[in-house]
Amino acid sequence: MSRAQTKPDRMAWIKGPNAPCNVEPERPDRAWRLILLGAPGVGKGTQADLLVERLGACHLSTGDVFRAAKCIPECNRSPAMAGALDYMKRGELVPDHVVLQIIKERIGCLRCRGGFILDGFPRTVGQAEVLQMFLRAYDIIPDAVINYTLPTLEVIGRLSGRLTCGNCKAVFHATTAPPKKAGVCDHCGGVLAQREDDRPEAIGVRLEAYHKSTSPLIDYYNKLNLLISVDASGTPDDVFRRTIEALRTSTRGGHRLAAAGA
Ligand code: AMP
Numbered sequence: 001m002s003r004a005q006t007k008p009d010r011m012a013w014i015k016g017p018n019a020p021c022n023v024e025p026e027r028p029d030r031a032w033r034l035i036l037l038g039a040p041g042v043g044k045g046t047q048a049d050l051l052v053e054r055l056g057a058c059h060l061s062t063g064d065v066f067r068a069a070k071c072i073p074e075c076n077r078s079p080a081m082a083g084a085l086d087y088m089k090r091g092e093l094v095p096d097h098v099v100l101q102i103i104k105e106r107i108g109c110l111r112c113r114g115g116f117i118l119d120g121f122p123r124t125v126g127q128a129e130v131l132q133m134f135l136r137a138y139d140i141i142p143d144a145v146i147n148y149t150l151p152t153l154e155v156i157g158r159l160s161g162r163l164t165c166g167n168c169k170a171v172f173h174a175t176t177a178p179p180k181k182a183g184v185c186d187h188c189g190g191v192l193a194q195r196e197d198d199r200p201e202a203i204g205v206r207l208e209a210y211h212k213s214t215s216p217l218i219d220y221y222n223k224l225n226l227l228i229s230v231d232a233s234g235t236p237d238d239v240f241r242r243t244i245e246a247l248r249t250s251t252r253g254g255h256r257l258a259a260a261g262a
Pocket of ligand 1: 061062064066087088089092093094095099119120121197
């Protein structure tokens with residue numbers, strides 16, 4: 001299994017279909033298509049970055065699309081996007097019709113020869129059903145749906161201590177992975193801050209939304225025979241090792257890794 005040569009810039013995903021995109025996979029037949037599930041704070045984004053580095057697909061996070069939209073001046077935001085940002089700030093799920101509109105505009109990223117690692121989408125059974133419909137229409141079967149598991153208390157600990165760089169988006173933790181200099185990113189010198197939706201009042205809302213609306217997806221993908229579960233405790237490297245092992249033992253992922261000589 002070779003490492004990806006160039007990290008995809010995801011511009012078409014983040015900015016919309018009119019943005020240029022640098023995805024040119026060397027082996028389109030080997031493109032990976034994974035869906036990551038798990039409670040907020042479980043480490044899906046970190047694992048997605050590691051998987052991108054190793055497997056070479058694009059990290060497609062709906063949360064990143066909304067966070068990028070926050071940087072657009074208010075007067076240039078569509079009413080739907082402005083509404084979505086209010087939901088996000090409170091820790092609530094953005095309504096399905098808004099999320100699905102965003103996905104529809106970016107359908108090229110799901111059909112892309114470079115593959116995808118979906119993080120934060122789907123988050124409801126309604127979203128998952130529409131995604132299945134899109135994928136079926138293009139004859140795409142995901143390689144696996146990886147469900148990251150962690151006890152709720154640990155999830156709360158991870159979310160409440162998380163610090164994110166406003167510039168390069170690197171993630172630190174106030175106690176378990178602190179930056180060398182308080183408040184400053186080790187990688188780019190940017191300012192570290194707590195995400196608005198990592199504040200205590202939003203964390204409870206997000207976890208409730210996860211249990212009510214997102215956790216039924218575990219059953220949904222289990223029935224489709226796509227689900228693999230991975231224990232998300234320990235360091236990012238521990239979790240990544242478990243992820244690759246789980247992919248190796250899964251029906252579709254195992255064939256893929258074996259074919260790549262890994
Ligand atoms: P994340 O970075 O994935 O934790 O997403 C941050 C926030 O964006 C969530 O708490 C929601 O408010 C919103 N969001 C992201 N993806 C979705 C989705 N698929 N459905 C509904 N809301 C979403």
